[in-house]
Amino acid sequence: MAEYIVMPKLGFDMREGVLNTWLKDVGDLVNKGEVVAEIESDKATLDLEAQVEGTLLAFLEEAGAVVPIGANLAIVGQPGEDISGLKGGVSAVQKPATKEAAPAPAGTTAAATAPAAPSGEAISAEFPAGVKATPVARRLAEERGINLAQVDGTGPNGRIRRSDLEAYVAQPQTTPVVTPEPTPVAAGPDTEEVATTRLRQAIGRRMVESKTTVPHFYVTTEVDMAEALALRKQINAALPDENKVTINDLIVKAAALALREFPNLNASFAGDKLVRHQRVNVGTAVAIEGGLLTVVQKDTDTSTLSKVAADNKTMIARARAGKIKPEDVTGSTFSVSNLGAFDVDHFIAIINPPEAAILAVGSVKQVPVVVDGELTIGTRMKVTISADHRVTDGAEAAQFLQVLKGHLERPLRLLL
Amino acid sequence: MARITMRQAITDALREEMHRDENVFIMGEEVGVWGGTYAVTRGFYDEFGPRRVRDTPISEMVIGGAAVGAAMNGLRPVAEFMTINFAFVAFDAIINHAAKLRYMFGGQMKIPLVFRSPGGGGRQLGATHSHTPDVIFAHFPGLKVVSPATPYDAKGLLKAAIRTDDPVLFIEHATLYQIRGEVPEGEYVLPIGKSDVKREGSDVTIVGYAQGLQVAMEAADELAKEGIEAEVVDLRTLRPLDMGPVIASFQKTFRAVVVEEGHRSYGIGAEVVARLQEEAFDYIDAPIKRVAQLEAPLPYSRELEQSALINKQRVIAAVKEIL
Numbered sequence A: 001m002a003e004y005i006v007m008p009k010l011g012f013d014m015r016e017g018v019l020n021t022w023l024k025d026v027g028d029l030v031n032k033g034e035v036v037a038e039i040e041s042d043k044a045t046l047d048l049e050a051q052v053e054g055t056l057l058a059f060l061e062e063a064g065a066v067v068p069i070g071a072n073l074a075i076v077g078q079p080g081e082d083i084s085g086l087k088g089g090v091s092a093v094q095k096p097a098t099k100e101a102a103p104a105p106a107g108t109t110a111a112a113t114a115p116a117a118p119s120g121e122a123i124s125a126e127f128p129a130g131v132k133a134t135p136v137a138r139r140l141a142e143e144r145g146i147n148l149a150q151v152d153g154t155g156p157n158g159r160i161r162r163s164d165l166e167a168y169v170a171q172p173q174t175t176p177v178v179t180p181e182p183t184p185v186a187a188g189p190d191t192e193e194v195a196t197t198r199l200r201q202a203i204g205r206r207m208v209e210s211k212t213t214v215p216h217f218y219v220t221t222e223v224d225m226a227e228a229l230a231l232r233k234q235i236n237a238a239l240p241d242e243n244k245v246t247i248n249d250l251i252v253k254a255a256a257l258a259l260r261e262f263p264n265l266n267a268s269f270a271g272d273k274l275v276r277h278q279r280v281n282v283g284t285a286v287a288i289e290g291g292l293l294t295v296v297q298k299d300t301d302t303s304t305l306s307k308v309a310a311d312n313k314t315m316i317a318r319a320r321a322g323k324i325k326p327e328d329v330t331g332s333t334f335s336v337s338n339l340g341a342f343d344v345d346h347f348i349a350i351i352n353p354p355e356a357a358i359l360a361v362g363s364v365k366q367v368p369v370v371v372d373g374e375l376t377i378g379t380r381m382k383v384t385i386s387a388d389h390r391v392t393d394g395a396e397a398a399q400f401l402q403v404l405k406g407h408l409e410r411p412l413r414l415l416l
Numbered sequence B: 001m002a003r004i005t006m007r008q009a010i011t012d013a014l015r016e017e018m019h020r021d022e023n024v025f026i027m028g029e030e031v032g033v034w035g036g037t038y039a040v041t042r043g044f045y046d047e048f049g050p051r052r053v054r055d056t057p058i059s060e061m062v063i064g065g066a067a068v069g070a071a072m073n074g075l076r077p078v079a080e081f082m083t084i085n086f087a088f089v090a091f092d093a094i095i096n097h098a099a100k101l102r103y104m105f106g107g108q109m110k111i112p113l114v115f116r117s118p119g120g121g122g123r124q125l126g127a128t129h130s131h132t133p134d135v136i137f138a139h140f141p142g143l144k145v146v147s148p149a150t151p152y153d154a155k156g157l158l159k160a161a162i163r164t165d166d167p168v169l170f171i172e173h174a175t176l177y178q179i180r181g182e183v184p185e186g187e188y189v190l191p192i193g194k195s196d197v198k199r200e201g202s203d204v205t206i207v208g209y210a211q212g213l214q215v216a217m218e219a220a221d222e223l224a225k226e227g228i229e230a231e232v233v234d235l236r237t238l239r240p241l242d243m244g245p246v247i248a249s250f251q252k253t254f255r256a257v258v259v260e261e262g263h264r265s266y267g268i269g270a271e272v273v274a275r276l277q278e279e280a281f282d283y284i285d286a287p288i289k290r291v292a293q294l295e296a297p298l299p300y301s302r303e304l305e306q307s308a309l310i311n312k313q314r315v316i317a318a319v320k321e322i323l
Helices: A137-143 A162-170 A198-213 A226-237 A248-260 A305-320 A394-409 A413-415 B006-020 B044-048 B058-072 B085-096 B134-138 B151-163 B210-225 B244-253 B268-279 B302-308 B312-322
Strands: A003-006 A016-022 A035-040 A045-049 A054-061 A065-070 A072-077 A216-224 A267-270 A271-278 A282-288 A291-297 A333-340 A355-372 A374-388 B002-005 B023-026 B054-056 B075-078 B112-119 B144-146 B166-171 B182-184 B197-198 B203-207 B230-234 B238-241 B256-263 B289-293
Touching: A045 A065, A162 A267, A198 B044, A216 A394, A226 A248, A226 A374, A226 A394, A226 A413, A226 B268, A248 A282, A248 A305, A248 A355, A248 A394, A248 A413, A271 B166, A282 A305, A305 A333, A305 B210, A333 A413, A355 A394, A374 A394, A394 A413, A394 B075, A394 B203, B006 B023, B006 B044, B006 B182, B023 B044, B023 B058, B044 B054, B058 B075, B058 B085, B085 B112, B085 B134, B085 B166, B112 B151, B134 B166, B134 B238, B134 B268, B144 B151, B151 B166, B166 B210, B182 B302, B197 B210, B197 B244, B203 B210, B203 B244, B203 B312, B210 B230, B210 B256, B210 B312, B230 B244, B244 B256, B244 B268, B256 B268, B256 B312, B289 B312
Parallel strands: A282 A333, A333 A355, B023 B054, B023 B075, B075 B112, B112 B166, B144 B166, B203 B230, B203 B256, B256 B289
Antiparallel strands: A003 A072, A016 A035, A016 A065, A035 A045, A054 A072, A216 A374, A267 A271, A282 A291, A355 A374, B002 B182, B144 B238, B197 B230
């Protein structure tokens, strides 16, 4: 029986991918696990391995196409098999209009109905276009009166699993979020249109989601960084360049230790409950060409400072070289965004969902301070935490900052 | 509580039952003067004498037939097959006689006998001496089949088997004789036909028994390091099969992997998966996986033998495939 090669889901928030190149031709034999195409997600270029085997009978998408996850890319089966009923069939995921809408001029209402693949006017009855869902997902949907067609499936071939249903239920069920149309800009000789990168689009989507659905609040404090800088100087004197510890490494490590004491900030909001993450994985926002990525240090709380420094250095280098690996950018439970290198006083960051909080870090500065009633010169840095008010409150965020501050002002703890 | 080997637990169960009931006696190849090929009955010949610890000819047909005859006449034989591979020779006595006579003769006699036998692969004994044929014996109504994974279970279940008025095949996985576990002092008996949760968890259910249970526990320990909490259910008895704890666990985790040392086709895993889909269909959230011995005669070469048998890596891979 013929089977499909589908667009896989390669990251937490991946919704669609670009089919860069086919590495096989129609008529070629395909083995399970064999690389058949190169695809591009928002964050990286990756090999697509076949999950089925047989002869490649037809391509359903051409190189360059933007395809939603779970949608069919090609048909694999026995040579000579009749696939007339299959061609152009669309699996659980409906195609968005983006593929054909690319050249549409700005301001056009994007309500074009989903055009199917070339020969796909009629979806054959032999290939049910119905929703794929596991038995437990079907039962729960029936019990709770949920229309499965509205639930995104993250299982194999877009199959809806129990967790997808729970995620669906956890969504705020108030009025759907209306993404406002951008205010129209008149095109003309005085303007230049620049196509947005996929990364830019992904950042836009995530940030709109965060700012419109997560109730942010902000708390700022000032940290005396004299001891931390002295310690760093001492450590780095003994280290080769490639192993040197940055101020950000110290902050990341300090945040991880503080998070251990504040599990609510190392958590995700999930509707009627709070999901506390057992592991503390601190992400660091990295500016790259065309946008930014968050590289993730796994188990930051239990990793040594030298490992944090070395891993972050390696991942940041990969991110800047465009060679980031999916595991480098997934699994963060808390983020740090540091603009210290750009002479900023302090700033406010947008939470990176589904995390509960993010720490925005300003520059370390020499400033006049009053110590024991005397005016003197201090070394200070401002940090601002943005937190999800559904998960935590101001007092808890403030206490977190106190602990973080303690770790940085008495930094030997970071070496333990 | 003392930590004793499975071998010691089985020896203790036999000795206690021999002292408790004069009708219990032991028979088999080299079980007497030699003390048993796996040293389970060492010292019994001197302690209980040749009348109650009987060396038999090297004929499994004789062992099976004589045991059935003794049981029909009111004794409670514990007959040993040196390995389960040799029990094939006694198939007629086990399946057609032991498992059927009470039924065929309308309940005129009971068959209170226990066949004990070491089984399983992993010791480089070659294809014909390394079978895990448990499922073949568990196929037939009339015969209870027990295969424990821990010293505690081995002792309590063997005592129960000896006290049962129906024939019981008690399969001891030979690589488990030296494992240690806590066994309380004094008398206790465990019920035959009850599965047991050996480890609690909420992410996935791993079902196993005997060596497969040990492999499942190792896999669960590894998975826990990655934050995946597996619940491990020990079947302990293959017939009658107790699906209660398996289903209760599955209704909590929605995912399951069944581990068995026997071959995959028509196996214990096939039975458990079939029962799960019949009795808990609305809880299935992913394909239910089986981890079993590869479909080939078990090789002699150590490397090849180990690669054909089950191991924790295969269980971990199966779990990750469905999470």
